[in-house]
Amino acid sequence: MAFPKKKLQGLVAATITPMTEHGEINYSVIGRYVDYLVEEQGVKSIFVNGTTGEGLSLSVSERRQVAEEWVTQGRNKLDQVVIHVGALSLKESQELARHAAEIGADGIAVLAPFFLKPGNTDVLINFLKEVAAAAPALPFYYYHIPALTGVKIRAEELLDRIQEKIPTFQGLKFSDTDLLDFGQCVDQNRQRQFALLFGVDEQLLSALVMGATGAVGSTYNYLGKKTNQMLEAFERKDFSSALNHQFCIQRFINFVFKLGFGVSQTKAIMTLVSGIPMGPPRPPLQKASREFIAAAEAKLKSLDFLSSTDLKDGSLESWS
Ligand SMILES: CC(=O)N[C@H](C=O)[C@@H](O)[C@H](O)[C@H](O)CO
Ligand SMILES: CC(=O)C(=O)O
Numbered sequence: 001m002a003f004p005k006k007k008l009q010g011l012v013a014a015t016i017t018p019m020t021e022h023g024e025i026n027y028s029v030i031g032r033y034v035d036y037l038v039e040e041q042g043v044k045s046i047f048v049n050g051t052t053g054e055g056l057s058l059s060v061s062e063r064r065q066v067a068e069e070w071v072t073q074g075r076n077k078l079d080q081v082v083i084h085v086g087a088l089s090l091k092e093s094q095e096l097a098r099h100a101a102e103i104g105a106d107g108i109a110v111l112a113p114f115f116l117k118p119g120n121t122d123v124l125i126n127f128l129k130e131v132a133a134a135a136p137a138l139p140f141y142y143y144h145i146p147a148l149t150g151v152k153i154r155a156e157e158l159l160d161r162i163q164e165k166i167p168t169f170q171g172l173k174f175s176d177t178d179l180l181d182f183g184q185c186v187d188q189n190r191q192r193q194f195a196l197l198f199g200v201d202e203q204l205l206s207a208l209v210m211g212a213t214g215a216v217g218s219t220y221n222y223l224g225k226k227t228n229q230m231l232e233a234f235e236r237k238d239f240s241s242a243l244n245h246q247f248c249i250q251r252f253i254n255f256v257f258k259l260g261f262g263v264s265q266t267k268a269i270m271t272l273v274s275g276i277p278m279g280p281p282r283p284p285l286q287k288a289s290r291e292f293i294a295a296a297e298a299k300l301k302s303l304d305f306l307s308s309t310d311l312k313d314g315s316l317e318s319w320s
Helices: 027-041 060-074 090-103 121-132 155-165 179-187 201-209 220-235 239-259 263-274 290-302
Strands: 010-014 045-048 080-084 107-111 140-144 169-174 195-198 214-217
Touching (some): 027 263, 060 080, 060 090, 140 155, 155 179, 179 195, 201 239, 220 239, 220 263, 239 263, 239 290
Parallel strands (some): 080 107, 140 169
């Protein structure tokens, strides 16, 4: 297969894995979820089984089924479905990579093994290479998220050496606030067609200035429309309105940060905004509190991210 394939760009939603109140995966709402992203948020690409999707809290068999459901439901509706296949076990990661290729996903992403960790860049690249080789026809993305993996290898250094080792390498998802590292990823790869996707939603505008080609994030599930307005303003070089959009997004994220924000809260907010029940997270994560939901709801309304008519069954009423 010729590389690069179609480039991954624009907003990519890191999908939530919907669950039932009993903690089983709720596959039945994924079709509705796809329609919601496309129709209500203008988001046409997704990143499945990542941090937000609790990918590392799912069994391999669940991860396969979740990936399959998104690919099936997204067919002819979504531009790209990228499956995160990172795992501590190389074997599991390879199995998931092969599976992603079999089901017709558009790409795979892998993070650094985070328990027994790679000690340097070459060791990390060699691990990634073994996974990539299990899906030789699929674009491969590195998922750089040092705060969660504890692997502090700079992306710029990895990018420098990865292309010659992994022919399917297409880019990275950069979930870190180090804009020097990110800027150097852009600057040193101008000749290449890499997708350099930023993953800190509250700082996306800075990364766009620095040359990001797209973004992967959790908030695009419910703030996709707003963020798309920021991207459009940026495209037409209307920086003051782009900044207004970014500040508005920041006001929300900053507010929830102070209350304590993570995957559990993301599930609750998405339930509230979309009306699609996302359910509780899987232990050790704990369901967001009622107080959190009430405060988030009020904030969403005050920022005009949620009109009262948007509120459907999934909202506070059914929150116990
Ligand atoms: C740690 C984490 O989950 N990061 C997400 C993606 O990488 C982001 O989308 C954040 O959720 C978002 O930027 C809010 O902090
Ligand atoms: C945010 C993101 O990319 C993830 O949830 O994996």
